[in-house]
Amino acid sequence: MFTGIDYVLYTQKKQEVFIQDVKNSFSLWSNPHYVIDDEDETTDIYVAKNKYMFDLMDEKGFYTNKDSGEGPFLLIFNSNYSSDSNSITLVLPKDIETSKFARKVFEWLKTIL
Incomplete structure (x- = not known):
C-alpha cells in the first residue's frame, strides 16, 4: 500500500536528461539508492x-x-503529458508545509526542471 502527498510539476527535459540530473544533483544523502521502473x-x-x-x-x-524526519520519495515521469512538456509527479512522505525534509526535496526538484 502506497500513501504519500503528491505534487505535480512540469518540465521540457527529456526523460534520460531528467534522470541524469536527478542522479547528479541530489545531495541530501551521500549515496542514495535509486530504483527506476519503466511502466x-x-x-x-x-x-x-x-x-x-x-x-x-x-x-x-x-x-x-x-x-531525522527523512523518508523515501518517488518521482513519476510522464513523457506523454503533452507535446511540449512532460509531467513529473513528486510523491513525498509528508506535506511540504509541515516537513523540512519534504520542503528540501521539493525545492531541489524545482531547481532541475
Missing part, C-alpha cells in the same frame, strides 16, 4: 537513503524516520 506510459524513479529504507517503503508505504 506502460510512465517511469517511476524511487529515491531512498539506502536499500534498507527502500525495502521498508516497499513493505509499509511512504514513511519518515522519527529521528
Whole structure:
C-alpha cells in the first residue's frame, strides 16, 4: 500500500536528461539508492537513503524516520503529458508545509526542471 502527498510539476527535459540530473544533483544523502521502473506510459524513479529504507517503503508505504524526519520519495515521469512538456509527479512522505525534509526535496526538484 502506497500513501504519500503528491505534487505535480512540469518540465521540457527529456526523460534520460531528467534522470541524469536527478542522479547528479541530489545531495541530501551521500549515496542514495535509486530504483527506476519503466511502466506502460510512465517511469517511476524511487529515491531512498539506502536499500534498507527502500525495502521498508516497499513493505509499509511512504514513511519518515522519527529521528531525522527523512523518508523515501518517488518521482513519476510522464513523457506523454503533452507535446511540449512532460509531467513529473513528486510523491513525498509528508506535506511540504509541515516537513523540512519534504520542503528540501521539493525545492531541489524545482531547481532541475
